[in-house]
Amino acid sequence: MTAFHQTGHRYETALRRLPDAHSLALRLRDAGVADEVICGYLQIEPEGLDSILELAHQKLEAELHKIPE
Numbered sequence: 562m563t564a565f566h567q568t569g570h571r572y573e574t575a576l577r578r579l580p581d582a583h584s585l586a587l588r589l590r591d592a593g594v595a596d597e598v599i600c601g602y603l604q605i606e607p608e609g610l611d612s613i614l615e616l617a618h619q620k621l622e623a624e625l626h627k628i629p630e
Contacts, residue, residue: 575624583617
C-alpha cells in the first residue's frame with residue numbers, strides 16, 4: 562500500500578469514528594460545499610458552523626493519533 566493510500570485510509574477511519582454530524586461537516590467542507598448548505602444538512606444556524614467545524618477538527622486529530630501510521 563502506498564503512503565497516499567495509508568494516509569487516506571487513516572483519515573477515512575478517523576472520520577468514521579467521529580459523531581455523524583462532525584464527520585458530515587468535515588466531509589462536506591472538504592468537498593467544497595457552501596456553508597449554508599452544510600448548515601441545512603446539519604440543521605444548525607450559520608453562526609454555529611465554525612464551532613462545529615472546530616470541534617470536529619479537534620476530534621479528528623484525536624482519532625488520528627489513535628490510529629497507527
